[in-house]
Each structure stands twice: as C-alpha cells, then as structure tokens.
Amino acid sequence: MDYQAVLDYIREAVEPKFGKGKVADYIPALAGVPGGKFGMAVQLADGRNFKTGDADEAFSIQSISKLFVLQMVMSHFGDMVWTRVGKEPSGDRFNSMIKLEMEHGVPRNPFINPGALATLDLLMSLKGDTKQRIRNYLRYLALNDSVEVDPVVAKSEYEHANLNRAMAHLMKGYNNIHMDVDDLLDTYCYQCAMAMSCVDLARAGLPLAMGGYSALHDASIISTSQAKRINAVMLTCGTYDSVGSFAYRVGIPAKSGVGGGILAVVPGKMAVCVWAPELDTFGNSYVGTAALEMFTSLTHTSIF
Ligand code: GLN
Numbered sequence: 001m002d003y004q005a006v007l008d009y010i011r012e013a014v015e016p017k018f019g020k021g022k023v024a025d026y027i028p029a030l031a032g033v034p035g036g037k038f039g040m041a042v043q044l045a046d047g048r049n050f051k052t053g054d055a056d057e058a059f060s061i062q063s064i065s066k067l068f069v070l071q072m073v074m075s076h077f078g079d080m081v082w083t084r085v086g087k088e089p090s091g092d093r094f095n096s097m098i099k100l101e102m103e104h105g106v107p108r109n110p111f112i113n114p115g116a117l118a119t120l121d122l123l124m125s126l127k128g129d130t131k132q133r134i135r136n137y138l139r140y141l142a143l144n145d146s147v148e149v150d151p152v153v154a155k156s157e158y159e160h161a162n163l164n165r166a167m168a169h170l171m172k173g174y175n176n177i178h179m180d181v182d183d184l185l186d187t188y189c190y191q192c193a194m195a196m197s198c199v200d201l202a203r204a205g206l207p208l209a210m211g212g213y214s215a216l217h218d219a220s221i222i223s224t225s226q227a228k229r230i231n232a233v234m235l236t237c238g239t240y241d242s243v244g245s246f247a248y249r250v251g252i253p254a255k256s257g258v259g260g261g262i263l264a265v266v267p268g269k270m271a272v273c274v275w276a277p278e279l280d281t282f283g284n285s286y287v288g289t290a291a292l293e294m295f296t297s298l299t300h301t302s303i304f
Pocket of ligand 1: 061062063064094095102113132164175257258259283
C-alpha cells in the first residue's frame with residue numbers, strides 16, 4: 001500500500017469540505033486557530049511513517065489527552081478506574097451534566113468531560129507533580145522532548161471552565177472527586193492545552209494499535225488486555241454523541257478533541273492522526289472525520 005499517495009490524495013480530496021464546520025470558540029484562545037489547516041500522519045508498526053500537509057505543526061490536543069490520562073491511570077490502578085467512571089456511551093454532549101446527577105456522580109465514560117475529571121482525580125492521588133507526570137508521559141510516547149503545554153490556551157480554558165467546574169463540584173458532592181476542585185481544574189486545563197502534532201500523536205498512539213507494545217519505544221507501554229479495553233472504549237465513546245455515525249463512517253477506534261485533532265487506531269497495524277480545526281456540531285473535526293473515512297475506505301482498514 002502506497003500510504004504517501006493515499007495521504008496526498010486525501011489532502012486534495014478534502015478541499016471542498018473546508019468552511020462547513022466551525023472552529024471551537026467556547027475556549028477563546030482556540031477561536032483564532034486558522035480553519036484551513038490540515039495535517040495527517042500515519043505511524044506503522046515497523047517504524048515507517050508518512051505525513052501530509054500541516055502534520056508537523058503542534059495543535060491543542062484537548063480531549064485526546066483523556067486517552068493518555070486513562071492509559072496512565074490504568075497502568076497505575078488497573079481496573080479500579082471503573083469504580084469511578086463507567087464505560088458506556090453517554091449519548092449526550094461531551095460537556096453535558098444531565099445524567100451526572102441521576103447517576104449519582106458517576107460519569108458514563110472517561111472520555112466525556114466529567115469522566116475525564118474523575119479519571120484525572122485518581123491520577124492526582126499519586127505522589128508527585130501530576131502536570132509534570134503527564135507532560136513527561138506525552139514526551140515519552142511521542143518520542144519528542146519538546147512537547148509542551150500552550151499556557152495561553154490553558155489559562156483561557158481555566159478562566160472559562162464554569163461547566164467543568166460545576167461538574168467537578170457535583171461529583172465531589174457524591175464523593176467521586178477527592179482533590180481540591182481548583183487544583184483539579186487547573187491540571188485538567190493543563191492536560192487539554194498540551195500542544196502536539198499529528199506526527200507526535202500518531203507515534204503516541206502506536207502502542208494502542210499494537211497490543212500495548214511499541215517497536216518504536218522498544219517497550220510495552222500498557223498490557224495487551226488494557227490496549228484491548230481502551231480501544232473498545234474509544235470505539236464506543238471516543239467521539240461523543242456521534243460515536244455511532246463515526247463508527248459507521250470510519251470504522252476504527254478513535255479519540256477526538258475540540259482542537260480539531262482525531263487520533264485513530266487500526267488494531268494490529270498502525271496509528272493515524274488527522275488535524276483540521278473546523279468542528280461539526282458534536283465537537284469532532286468535520287474535515288478530519290471525512291479524511292479518516294476516506295483513509296479507511298482507500299486502505300481497507302475499517303475493523304468491520
Ligand atoms: N478542554 C475541553 C473541555 O473541557 C475538551 C473538550 C473536548 O476536546 N471535547 O471542554
């Protein structure tokens with residue numbers, strides 16, 4: 001398969017789709033990101049990688065960070081995480097609170113905002129600086145020591161985090177958040193504001209594609225069973241309340257973020273990351289979803 005040709009083809013084929021989505025603006029610092037950006041990168045298990053467009057440009061990973069924090073928490077706490085958060089799709093927006101009270105402060109899954117807050121709360125119970133722990137982990141996974149937070153995005157999100165703050169307080173009321181809410185929010189905004197490129201993220205996603213083992217790192221990053229489970233949660237919960245149509249169109253596990261990135265995994269083969277900042281109404285990259293749909297069709301890599 002000529003992956004370079006496929007990526008270059010997709011980059012041209014998505015051109016007419018620009019201008020139909022909308023760059024996230026509820027976090028003011030993200031509103032200024034140019035909507036016409038497009039990058040895509042493929043990382044194969046054998047170490048080969050391919051890229052097109054703005055694949056080396058760092059962008060705000062936002063909710064893609066939830067995937068890596070879940071990975072860290074599962075490495076440290078194993079299945080204990082599932083006592084704090086469920087593994088069912090929510091059917092609601094990523095920042096919805098509607099089920100949270102009815103379900104006694106236990107979020108549906110780790111990829112909606114309340115679920116990510118509960119997961120991070122568990123990570124913060126470990127000794128040491130959680131921000132540094134997250135940054136170092138992302139640097140290690142991306143094999144890139146220059147991975148860094150964007151402090152402007154982190155501050156902007158923190159200042160506009162009323163909904164996330166409300167969720168955290170509600171969960172604290174149900175004893176499902178143990179940390180100080182301000183510290184939790186501050187760390188959450190930090191993880192979301194990490195800036196990484198498609199190339200970084202495709203590398204970081206490789207262990208999930210390869211049963212936890214990455215030849216690039218020459219290490220097992222997570223266990224095979226954990227990789228299997230995280231992929232299942234990505235497939236069923238990774239793209240929020242459009243997860244069904246995403247699976248229908250793209251057909252592989254994926255995690256999106258409102259920065260316009262989507263990291264997807266082809267089990268046994270590769271990780272693919274796309275970035276295009278204009279979002280659909282569900283908060284997933286509009287052009288990015290179309291690009292991944294083309295990718296799995298052209299390369300026959302849907303798992304279905
Ligand atoms: N930081 C964003 C928020 O909390 C993450 C949401 C997302 O990427 N879907 O709203």
